[in-house]
Amino acid sequence: xxxxxxLGVYRFFFAALGxxxxxxxxxxxxxxxxxxxxxxxFSFFTVESNIIAVVSLAVSGAYILRGAHPRWVEYLRGAAxxxxxxxxxxxxxxxxxxxxxxAVPWVNTVLHFVIPVAMVVDWLIDLPKFRIHLRQAMVWxxxxxxxxxxxxxxxxxxxxxxxxxxxPRTAGYGPVIVTSIGIAVGAFLFAWLQSWTTSxxxxxxxxxxxxxxxx
Numbered sequence: 001x002x003x004x005x006x007l008g009v010y011r012f013f014f015a016a017l018g019x020x021x022x023x024x025x026x027x028x029x030x031x032x033x034x035x036x037x038x039x040x041x042f043s044f045f046t047v048e049s050n051i052i053a054v055v056s057l058a059v060s061g062a063y064i065l066r067g068a069h070p071r072w073v074e075y076l077r078g079a080a081x082x083x084x085x086x087x088x089x090x091x092x093x094x095x096x097x098x099x100x101x102x103a104v105p106w107v108n109t110v111l112h113f114v115i116p117v118a119m120v121v122d123w124l125i126d127l128p129k130f131r132i133h134l135r136q137a138m139v140w141x142x143x144x145x146x147x148x149x150x151x152x153x154x155x156x157x158x159x160x161x162x163x164x165x166x167x168p169r170t171a172g173y174g175p176v177i178v179t180s181i182g183i184a185v186g187a188f189l190f191a192w193l194q195s196w197t198t199s200x201x202x203x204x205x206x207x208x209x210x211x212x213x214x215x
Contacts (some may be wrong), residue, residue: 003123005065006074007064007122007125007126008062008064008110008191009061010061010118010122011057011058011064011122012057013057013113014115014119014120014122015057015058015061016056017110018021018053018057018110018111018115018116021050021106021107021110021115022030022047022050022054022111023105024107025041025047025104026104026106028040028102029041029102030106032102033102037160039167040158043082043084043151043154044163045087045144045147045162045163046087048147049080049083049084049086049087050084050111052076052080052083053083053084053115056076056077056079056080056119057118057119059073060073060076064126069128069129070128071128074128074129075132077123077128077141078123078132078137078140078194079102079140081120081122081123081194082137082140082187082191082194083140083143084115084116084117084119084120085097085119086109086121087116088112088113088117090183091112092112093180094164094165095112095163095164098164124197127197127198128198128201131199132194132195132198133195134191135189137192138188138196140194141187141188144184145184148166148180152166166179166180168202
């Protein structure tokens, strides 16, 4: 099996696993929560980021089996990686000890731990062949910002918030603002780090070429 085939299998496997987790949790909610509103399911950043990750893994897996590396696919991989990194770290720091009766245990593990790790590993073992500058990486942060605005605007209308740290009904907007700023700073650092990693492959290949040219 070639490297490309191995990466293709890797990506298809985790895409299927992520999709299975999303479907399992959605069907469980429909069957066990009275008057369940599907829009609430799709209003979780975890769900949205995992959907993006599944699409990214499936699309990039298909392209790599063809030996192709379109730039837009690499940008999609970068976006999915940063969103899943945010998902995994925020869950670990803020939500791990929050009990949710409707969370399916194995799905919880897959969506918050397995897929985030799989995305980071995939990114590091197959870095883009071109440099993604920080200003370009900043585009990836538009989605989390829009998500935050959506959650805070929809919250009072639907009387429902996806996460406790976004719910101002208990302690006001102060903690929500502080937590949101902290997450935003973390997201910026992740974007910077991903931008920096794209220079590693370029530097390595350049140094290898220079070494090969020397007598």
